[in-house]
Amino acid sequence: MRAVRIHGYGDAENLVVEDVTEPRAGSGEIRIAVTAASVNRIDAKILRGSMAGGEHLAEPTGLGFDAAGVVDEIGAGVTGVEVGDDVFGLGRQTQAEYAVLTSWTAKPASVDWAVAGAAGTVAETAIRVLDLLGIGTGSTVLVDGASGGVGSVTVQIATARGATVVATASAANQDYLREIGAIPVVYGDGMPKRVRDSGMGALDGVVDVAGKTSIEHLTGLVDDPAQVVSIANFGAEEAGARVTTGGEGDPFAALAEAARMLERSELVIKVQTFDLGRVQEAYEIIETGHTRGKLVLLP
Ligand SMILES: NC(=O)c1ccc[n+]([C@@H]2O[C@H](COP(=O)([O-])OP(=O)(O)OC[C@H]3O[C@@H](n4cnc5c(N)ncnc54)[C@H](OP(=O)(O)O)[C@@H]3O)[C@@H](O)[C@H]2O)c1
Numbered sequence: 001m002r003a004v005r006i007h008g009y010g011d012a013e014n015l016v017v018e019d020v021t022e023p024r025a026g027s028g029e030i031r032i033a034v035t036a037a038s039v040n041r042i043d044a045k046i047l048r049g050s051m052a053g054g055e056h057l058a059e060p061t062g063l064g065f066d067a068a069g070v071v072d073e074i075g076a077g078v079t080g081v082e083v084g085d086d087v088f089g090l091g092r093q094t095q096a097e098y099a100v101l102t103s104w105t106a107k108p109a110s111v112d113w114a115v116a117g118a119a120g121t122v123a124e125t126a127i128r129v130l131d132l133l134g135i136g137t138g139s140t141v142l143v144d145g146a147s148g149g150v151g152s153v154t155v156q157i158a159t160a161r162g163a164t165v166v167a168t169a170s171a172a173n174q175d176y177l178r179e180i181g182a183i184p185v186v187y188g189d190g191m192p193k194r195v196r197d198s199g200m201g202a203l204d205g206v207v208d209v210a211g212k213t214s215i216e217h218l219t220g221l222v223d224d225p226a227q228v229v230s231i232a233n234f235g236a237e238e239a240g241a242r243v244t245t246g247g248e249g250d251p252f253a254a255l256a257e258a259a260r261m262l263e264r265s266e267l268v269i270k271v272q273t274f275d276l277g278r279v280q281e282a283y284e285i286i287e288t289g290h291t292r293g294k295l296v297l298l299p
Pocket of ligand 1: 040041042045121122125144145146147148149150151168169170171173187188209210211212213230231232244245246286288289290291292293
């Protein structure tokens with residue numbers, strides 16, 4: 001099968017598409033024939049070697065953490081899904097013609113393949129963070145860094161839960177924030193004052209998506225610093241905020257919630273698609289840190 005791979009850390013030029021052996025589904029896993037796999041910021045960080053703690057890459061590796069596709073192998077102990085089912089979810093080395101998923105849900109027939117391929121990581125992350133913060137009907141929440149993959153989905157899920165959302169992005173993305181249901185605010189110097197002036201009142205929670213705003217500026221917006229949850233600032237705990245990198249919550253339940261929302265168009269994910277041969281282009285865009293919506297590879 002063809003797969004996106006790297007033989008060493010570096011920039012987008014290090015990405016190659018090459019033939020490798022298909023992976024096998026282990027216990028509790030399924031394998032899919034991939035129709036769409038997204039490119040996340042974490043993939044760019046892995047490409048750069050930022051997650052490797054200074055070590056060289058020991059052996060060539062594939063990339064990608066989410067995908068949509070058709071089930072073609074079922075691992076031991078898996079129930080509730082059959083060969084031939086359309087699914088999307090989370091897995092490993094998904095930017096390939098075949099990939100193993102570790103959590104999944106049925107893809108509603110009305111949901112486009114590329115959108116389903118885009119949804120896994122961002123929806124699971126958004127739901128995990130909103131659950132940690134206890135965001136629901138009547139809550140007020142700030143999403144800092146809201147026009148990209150995780151942020152735009154977090155805004156929409158919070159809004160669908162009945163929360164009021166104030167959200168930040170660059171000046172160019174203010175209309176987009178309004179479109180997805182948030183009160184828009186420009187990030188950068190003076191952002192906390194602009195949030196206070198937005199008419200939101202007291203905030204119940206802050207989702208630090210971008211990890212770019214000083215954590216003290218964010219904790220200053222809530223009564224309890226633990227009501228700030230960061231997914232990108234790994235020093236945030238020093239200021240009393242919480243950091244999540246996964247492991248909490250139930251990814252199967254989160255994916256099922258995302259599927260229901262996608263089917264009802266309560267969640268709309270903008271996608272830009274690339275065939276595997278254009279993978280370098282997709283990574284160059286994700287590297288900018290200013291993607292609107294999601295980038296999706298179509299193997
Ligand atoms: N911990 C976890 O479980 C987890 C899971 C998924 C992702 N992540 C991490 O979360 C981060 C965001 O991922 P993503 O996929 O949403 O990235 P993305 O699609 O590139 O979006 C980045 C967002 O950050 C905004 N931004 C850029 N500079 C900013 C600043 N100075 N202040 C506030 N916002 C700013 C961008 O707005 P403009 O485009 O308008 O500039 C955009 O809305 C990445 O670091 C990723 O690795 C963590």
